[in-house]
Amino acid sequence: TSLRPRQERPALQKLLELLLPNLEQKDPRQFFAWPVTDSIAPNYSSIITKPMDFSTMKQKIEDNQYKTLQELTDDFVLMCNNAMTYNQPDTVYYKAAKRLLHTGLRTLTVDKVRPYVPTIS
Numbered sequence: 001t002s003l004r005p006r007q008e009r010p011a012l013q014k015l016l017e018l019l020l021p022n023l024e025q026k027d028p029r030q031f032f033a034w035p036v037t038d039s040i041a042p043n044y045s046s047i048i049t050k051p052m053d054f055s056t057m058k059q060k061i062e063d064n065q066y067k068t069l070q071e072l073t074d075d076f077v078l079m080c081n082n083a084m085t086y087n088q089p090d091t092v093y094y095k096a097a098k099r100l101l102h103t104g105l106r107t108l109t110v111d112k113v114r115p116y117v118p119t120i121s
């Protein structure tokens with residue numbers, strides 16, 4: 001828990017705090033829970049220029065760094081695409097990323113979420 005005094009939490013931050021666990025549950029083996037290190041994935045940091053993982057996304061929500069649902073969606077897509085870039089198609093990681101991308105995007109774009117996040121036209 002952060003030591004900061006509890007400042008007013010905008011509606012979007014509350015929504016994202018609800019959505020993130022829903023996405024994390026789609027990664028039961030927790031391949032996407034933490035940053036991928038060069039020790040478990042050789043040369044990862046030289047191949048993937050913009051790493052992303054759920055713990056980083058959680059921190060960005062808490063630091064109120066997402067201004068729209070689309071920005072969180074972009075990080076989620078980046079995370080999945082990184083795994084489909086670094087790993088070969090026949091690996092557990094590539095397959096998990098492909099499945100996560102599809103099921104996760106359905107959660108993020110499903111109509112019942114949209115109305116709560118008016119996009120500034």
Ligand SMILES: COc1ccc(C(=O)NC2CCC2)cc1-c1cc(C(C)=O)n2cccnc12
Binds near residue numbers: 035036082086093
């Ligand atoms: C935080 O990342 C991980 C954490 C745990 C594991 C893991 O438990 N791997 C076991 C399944 C066979 C070994 C794998 C990963 C992992 C994710 C990834 C991704 C997301 O590309 N990765 C790529 C190559 C090697 N390992 C991984």
